[in-house]
Amino acid sequence: MKFSDFVATDAIRAHVAAGSKEGVIREMVQALVDAGRIAAGEQEGIVKAIMKREDLGSTGIGRGVAVPHTKHPSVDRLVGTVAVSPAGIEFESLDGEPVHLLFLLVSPPDRPGDHLRALENISRQLRDDTFCRLLKAAKGPVDIQHLLEEADAQGVAS
Amino acid sequence: MSGITTCDDGRDGSGGSTAAERATLCREVVVANAHGLHARPADLLAREARRWQSRIELVADAQRVDGKSILEVLTLAAEAGTRLVVEATGPDAGEALEAISRLFELKFNEHDNERNS
Numbered sequence: 001m002k003f004s005d006f007v008a009t010d011a012i013r014a015h016v017a018a019g020s021k022e023g024v025i026r027e028m029v030q031a032l033v034d035a036g037r038i039a040a041g042e043q044e045g046i047v048k049a050i051m052k053r054e055d056l057g058s059t060g061i062g063r064g065v066a067v068p069h070t071k072h073p074s075v076d077r078l079v080g081t082v083a084v085s086p087a088g089i090e091f092e093s094l095d096g097e098p099v100h101l102l103f104l105l106v107s108p109p110d111r112p113g114d115h116l117r118a119l120e121n122i123s124r125q126l127r128d129d130t131f132c133r134l135l136k137a138a139k140g141p142v143d144i145q146h147l148l149e150e151a152d153a154q155g156v157a158s
Numbered sequence: 159m160s161g162i163t164t165c166d167d168g169r170d171g172s173g174g175s176t177a178a179e180r181a182t183l184c185r186e187v188v189v190a191n192a193h194g195l196h197a198r199p200a201d202l203l204a205r206e207a208r209r210w211q212s213r214i215e216l217v218a219d220a221q222r223v224d225g226k227s228i229l230e231v232l233t234l235a236a237e238a239g240t241r242l243v244v245e246a247t248g249p250d251a252g253e254a255l256e257a258i259s260r261l262f263e264l265k266f267n268e269h270d271n272e273r274n275s
Contacts, residue, residue: 059197061228067197094201094228112193113237119196120235127229 001117003082003125003148006105010035011081012141016102021091025050025068028083028104035081038106042074046106060093064136065126067119069105078114080105082148084138100136101126125151161185162255165245182247184217185255189240191265199266200231206257212248214258225258 011031018024029047032038038046049070053059060066066089081104088098103122107115125131131151138144165184189195195203207214207225214225216234223230225244236242246254 057198057201061197061201061232063229069197112196116194116196116235116237119232123229123232127233 001114001121002152003121004152006078006080006114006118007148008032008035008037008079008081009141009145011037012144013081013083014138014140014144016083016085016089018085019087019089021054021089022047022051024083024085024089024102025054025104028068028081028102031083032079032081032104032106037075037079037081039074042072046070046072046074050104054092058092058094060091060095060097060099061123062093062095062097063126063132064088064097064100065103065122065132066091066093066099066101067103067105067122069107069115071109071115072106073109075106075108078105078107078111078118080118082135082144084136084144086136101132161259162252181251182245183251183255184243184245185259186241186243187259187262189236189238189242190262191268192238193268194238194240195231195234195236197228197232199261199268200228202261202266203258204228204231206261207254210246210248210250210254210257212246212251212254214254215245215247217243217245 013031016024016027018027026047029043033040033043050068053070059068083102085100088100091099105118134147162183162185165182204226216223216225218234244255244258
């Protein structure tokens with residue numbers, strides 16, 4: 001699976017304003033609503049479900065990356081977005097470091113395979129230090145979009 | 159100690175350490191929880207692997223990853239039903255394999271009807 005298969009381009013945010021875990025999750029879900037990928041009435045339920053998942057164990061998987069996610073019946077395909085926090089967000093990460101890169105995923109309840117393949121893609125790309133550094137330094141959403149496209153293209157070659 | 163075997167993958171036989179120190183033990187496991195090796199089980203697995211001194215690797219069809227890294231484990235995208243081989247090399251290899259196999263047997267404490275991922 002590629003980034004372009006699940007990242008809503010219009011919902012990418014290069015400089016999230018929020019400084020807290022719930023704040024940034026709310027901002028990213030709002031971005032998906034604004035991009036028309038999530039129904040406005042479902043927003044609260046989705047934020048709550050993502051926070052409930054975080055209570056089970058932080059999705060801050062280390063190296064400044066978090067993958068907050070949930071299943072939700074209101075989506076019929078996997079939707080996701082990317083946000084960058086230049087300042088960093090306290091996320092109770094597995095390695096204790098603040099989070100700068102966030103990949104938020106909302107998937108239909110009956111498609112665990114798609115969720116796994118999205119996680120596979122994210123984690124494989126994030127092993128590349130250069131990719132992480134360039135994402136963190138992105139000036140705007142278009143920069144991020146280009147980096148994701150580049151990563152997708154290299155995935156074809158390798 | 160059922161299911162644990164000595165791996166013969168041709169990488170042994172050099173250096174001065176004793177056979178017992180160098181032996182790689184391996185064991186086949188099956189991903190039995192319905193949602194596969196997603197973020198939470200991958201975290202549990204990497205945490206358990208890091209408790210041991212031995213090198214721990216997970217081997218799928220064409221992929222070999224470091225079991226102590228959640229990022230590496232996630233790149234397996236192992237769905238329910240996937241068979242993996244866990245390999246442990248080091249002084250506590252046998253115990254490490256037992257502990258890690260147990261996580262798979264317990265389905266990472268997940269139940270199929272759980273709503274949260």
